[in-house]
Amino acid sequence: MTVHAGRHKIGADRDRLVLRTSRDGLAASAGHDLIIEVTRWSGQLTVTEDAAAGGLDVRVDMTSLAVREGTGGLKPLTDRDRRDIISNARKILGVDRFPEARFGDAQFKAGASGGGTLTGTLTLNGQSRPVTLQVSETGPDRYRATGQVVQTDFGIKPYSGFFGALKVSDAVDVEADVDLSQPEGAS
Numbered sequence: 318m319t320v321h322a323g324r325h326k327i328g329a330d331r332d333r334l335v336l337r338t339s340r341d342g343l344a345a346s347a348g349h350d351l352i353i354e355v356t357r358w359s360g361q362l363t364v365t366e367d368a369a370a371g372g373l374d375v376r377v378d379m380t381s382l383a384v385r386e387g388t389g390g391l392k393p394l395t396d397r398d399r400r401d402i403i404s405n406a407r408k409i410l411g412v413d414r415f416p417e418a419r420f421g422d423a424q425f426k427a428g429a430s431g432g433g434t435l436t437g438t439l440t441l442n443g444q445s446r447p448v449t450l451q452v453s454e455t456g457p458d459r460y461r462a463t464g465q466v467v468q469t470d471f472g473i474k475p476y477s478g479f480f481g482a483l484k485v486s487d488a489v490d491v492e493a494d495v496d497l498s499q500p501e502g503a504s
Contacts, residue, residue, distance in 0.1 A: 320458070322366045323500025327375070327493075328359035334377070337490035340389065344482035349387035349394060351402065357381035360420075362497070373423040373437060379412040409476055415443045430454065435462060441471045450491070458498035464491050 334355040340348040360375030384402050387394035394402075407413070423437030431454030439448040450464035465488045468475050476485040 320362075320364045320460075320497045321500050322364050325362045325364065325495075325497045325500050326359070327362060327495045327497075329355065329357055329381075332493065332495040334358050334491075334493045335385070336382075337492065339486045339490075340483065341486045342477070342479075342482050342484040344479050345484075346389070347391050347479070348483045348485075349390040349398075351384055352386040353402075353406070354383050354385045355379075355381055356383050364497075364500070373421060373435070375420040377418040377420075378416065379410055379418055379441075380407070380416050382406055405476055409473060411442050411473075415441070420448070425452070428452075432460075439466065439471075441466070442473050444471045446470050450493075455494065458496060460495050460497060462491075462493045462495070465489065466491055 336351075336353040336355070338351045338353065340350060355377055357378035358376065358381070360373065363372040382403055384394065384399040387398070418439065418441045420437050420439050423435050425433055425435050427433040432452045435450045435452050436447060437450075438445050448464055448466060450462040452460055452462045455461050467488050469487055475487050477483065
């Protein structure tokens with residue numbers, strides 16, 4: 318991974334952060350696998366002259382979730398379904414008490430093909446745990462970080478409906494696409 322040295326701002330204004338949920342349980346066919354976008358988030362990555370990650374701090378506004386897509390299910394998602402999903406997510410994630418999630422204290426270990434592994438601390442729902450993301454180069458100065466967050470590891474009880482017959486899987490996939498072509502202050 319060859320990234321220009323300096324501080325790189327990342328965030329919703331030019332990059333993308335999505336959560337992918339899947340369904341589980343006896344009535345899983347009634348529910349939807351969801352793509353939920355975080356519409357307000359920002360961060361800063363510091364890269365040293367030897368191309369090492371010198372620091373990463375990302376702040377995620379958990380009140381800014383938006384359902385972008387729902388696949389599967391017995392019927393297509395309606396606008397009301399999207400509102401209900403976000404309302405339930407806000408309750409389950411406790412965003413009234415913990416409106417921000419953070420990822421930091423990250424260490425990057427280079428791997429093959431311009432990617433590697435990024436391990437850091439995620440603070441979510443007032444609890445901090447280590448999380449590992451796989452980083453791959455998707456184009457010149459463009460990177461994708463993917464991983465999973467297990468809700469119960471952070472004291473979150475995944476959504477369930479129909480008396481537990483329809484559930485959101487405990488593991489939620491996280492995907493961030495970022496453009497690191499211009500460090501802060503570069504022309």
